[in-house]
Amino acid sequence: MVTVRAPATSANLGSGFDVFGAALSRPADVVTVERAAETTIEVTGVGAQYIPEDPEKNTVGAVVEALDAPARIHIDKGVRPASGLGSSAASAAGAAVALNRLYDRGLSREELVPIAAEGEAVVSGVAHSDNVAPSILGGFTVTTAEGTRSVDAAIPLVVCLPDVAVSTRDARRVVPETASMEELVETVGNAATLAVGMCRSDTDLVGLGMDDPVVTPERARLITGYDDVRERAFDAGATGVTVSGAGPAVIAACRERDRRDVAAEMLDAFAEAGIESRAYQTRIGRGSTVLDE
Numbered sequence: 001m002v003t004v005r006a007p008a009t010s011a012n013l014g015s016g017f018d019v020f021g022a023a024l025s026r027p028a029d030v031v032t033v034e035r036a037a038e039t040t041i042e043v044t045g046v047g048a049q050y051i052p053e054d055p056e057k058n059t060v061g062a063v064v065e066a067l068d069a070p071a072r073i074h075i076d077k078g079v080r081p082a083s084g085l086g087s088s089a090a091s092a093a094g095a096a097v098a099l100n101r102l103y104d105r106g107l108s109r110e111e112l113v114p115i116a117a118e119g120e121a122v123v124s125g126v127a128h129s130d131n132v133a134p135s136i137l138g139g140f141t142v143t144t145a146e147g148t149r150s151v152d153a154a155i156p157l158v159v160c161l162p163d164v165a166v167s168t169r170d171a172r173r174v175v176p177e178t179a180s181m182e183e184l185v186e187t188v189g190n191a192a193t194l195a196v197g198m199c200r201s202d203t204d205l206v207g208l209g210m211d212d213p214v215v216t217p218e219r220a221r222l223i224t225g226y227d228d229v230r231e232r233a234f235d236a237g238a239t240g241v242t243v244s245g246a247g248p249a250v251i252a253a254c255r256e257r258d259r260r261d262v263a264a265e266m267l268d269a270f271a272e273a274g275i276e277s278r279a280y281q282t283r284i285g286r287g288s289t290v291l292d293e
């Protein structure tokens with residue numbers, strides 16, 4: 001038996017659509033696997049009632065197939081589904097790390113990224129790796145067709161999750177098909193600024209680089225209260241605010257000393273828009289961790 005804690009993640013970070021990702025120190029899924037002749041999946045925890053246990057429909061089933069590793073699997077969800085916090089990815093990442101260990105497949109963490117991404121194709125139609133990569137490797141990750149690079153970064157974060165669901169599949173429908181040269185130049189500049197900020201653990205640069213003129217404005221329309229939440233977070237000291245992944249969670253970078261105020265303002269702003277929400281005071285954290293074997 002192997003048990004793995006796989007963290008929530010925030011993809012895109014504004015300017016790095018489908019490329020950037022960051023592991024969050026909390027929340028997390030806990031995945032336990034045991035050898036079995038046939039695969040079964042049991043799901044408990046946050047939002048478990050919305051998650052299919054059929055291996056054909058659960059992200060973990062695709063990982064079992066890819067590793068040819070049938071198992072009795074228990075997923076204890078700490079990451080709510082359809083949150084923008086890489087819920088579907090956390091389970092897939094945890095299962096990939098756990099099954100690789102259980103069956104002594106000997107794959108590196110980098111090699112497990114495309115395998116866990118197969119699970120994302122099951123739910124959103126696209127095997128994007130920007131959530132599974134940080135959930136497996138930890139830190140700040142840059143994923144391209146050539147592979148994944150990661151760096152550790154000490155950046156305090158607040159993630160505010162409103163009590164509404166936005167599926168990645170729906171949120172991908174509003175992504176514009178084209179961008180102007182001006183938008184391209186702005187996006188490259190912001191993404192490069194953010195990457196430099198991560199390498200230096202510089203919260204100001206990371207926040208500055210989170211702006212995105214192309215995808216985020218369209219996604220923000222799907223989140224009631226977004227503009228006020230963003231403004232109030234900035235007023236409380238956030239250095240950057242954007243949609244986390246496909247939403248509806250909103251992520252803010254800030255200094256440690258401002259984290260509590262930023263969280264309180266974001267919660268208040270959602271409440272004023274008539275929406276309950278939950279704030280996680282978190283930071284960029286480590287990847288999947290084996291808890292027990």
Ligand SMILES: Nc1ncnc2c1ncn2[C@@H]1O[C@H](COP(=O)(O)OP(=O)(O)OP(=O)(O)O)[C@@H](O)[C@H]1O
Nearest residue numbers: 058059082083084085086087088091167168245246
């Ligand atoms: N193991 C799993 N954990 C969570 N959701 C799962 C799992 N397997 C299948 N799903 C399905 O995936 C969908 C949620 O995935 P989706 O990509 O929309 O959200 P997310 O992973 O929280 O967000 P994001 O990718 O934007 O960060 C739900 O329909 C859920 O039923």
Ligand SMILES: N[C@@H](CCO)C(=O)O
Nearest residue numbers: 011018130168245246
């Ligand atoms: N890059 C993906 C992440 C989904 O979590 C998207 O924004 O659609």
